[in-house]
Amino acid sequence: MRLALFDFDGTLSTRDSLMPFLRHTCGTLRFLGGLVWMAPVLGAYAAGWMPNDRAKARVLGHFLGGRTLAQVQQAGAVFARTALPGLLRASTVARLREHQARGDCCVLVSASLDVYLEPWAAAQGFDAVLCSCLVTTAEGRVTGALAGANCFGPEKARRITDWLAGRHPDHITAYGDSRGDDEMLAMADTPVRL
Template sequence: MPESDFVADVPPGTLVLFDFDGTLSTKDSLFPFLRFALGTAGLIRTCVTASPWLIGYGLRLISNNAAKERLLSIAFRGEELSSLQEKGREFARTILPHMLRPDMMARLAQYQKAGCHCVLVSASLDLYLQPWAGMVGIDEVLCSSLSRNEAGQVTGRFHGLNCHGEEKVRRIEQFLEAQVADRPSAILAYGDTRGDIPMMKLADRAWWVRPHKIEPFENSAPS
């Protein structure tokens, strides 16, 4: 069908929710950012040290939140947050543009042209998602962020929770509560993994983003 047909019946004031990794991008963005920030050798050291937690997550023995927090603690604890933010801006400018899905970026552009309110909802880090979203005109970013101490150093813990699964819904509901004068007429959502299912169930209409196609969400996990 023509590229813009999917927005033909979208009412004014529609809220469109996009996951990032594997949805707007072709792959996970966290490990490329870790490699960018730490170098290849630093990434290898970090992964080796964090391997018990990564394996535990793979075996579903520990939560996504715990494994990811441990990984990021090993990678960045004690770093100046301002330095990581600068690396995030550079990563957003130089690396992320080469990781995007042309078909989904075209959809984003069509929704924006139709006057929809486009929001990024991702477990990835604000260090690079915030500046990237500003570059492409996304209206709001709901994502994971790192906490810092009074000296401006990263503590190794999340500020709040990892924006994954049910936490995505909590962030969206919190965002909607703040939209007192501008409530959406409809909610659409795009995702690609089980962690996106709660967000997709919240929407009036949702789509799975597969490697080579986009198809309606039917309350089931991706194949």
């Protein structure tokens, strides 16, 4: 088996997808008001004073907390179908198609959310998706917390290693664009940094 690992934000897409998803889900006015409210958190993250997983949970809790998982999944499916195509990087999507045409196993590995990446990846023919997932209450309401660690940096490598259990690829190619992809790229025979 030949394996191709793809990051999403900045690699398969031209930019971050989380903020556009939150805007899509909440509406522009609520999203903009939320950005003002979350400015201290976003500023602390940008300055390096707050780790990305903690900042992300606070932002997700603010924008999605209290909604049912079904509502967020429905918004994610619509976002995947209508908005994600406009964010894609054509050159990396072409690389994905080349791997698929050769019969390589293609896995999406991203810190972005399953609620929109899973439907998008299924439509694109990925073999697996390793990404961040939302925690819900017993009543099925989103809390903002992530199930397990944010799929970023060392967590990407851990999830890939877990997924590989019993699989022995002959060759691994990995595509990434940021420091959050370093550990994944280090696992590859052919690392491609965009």
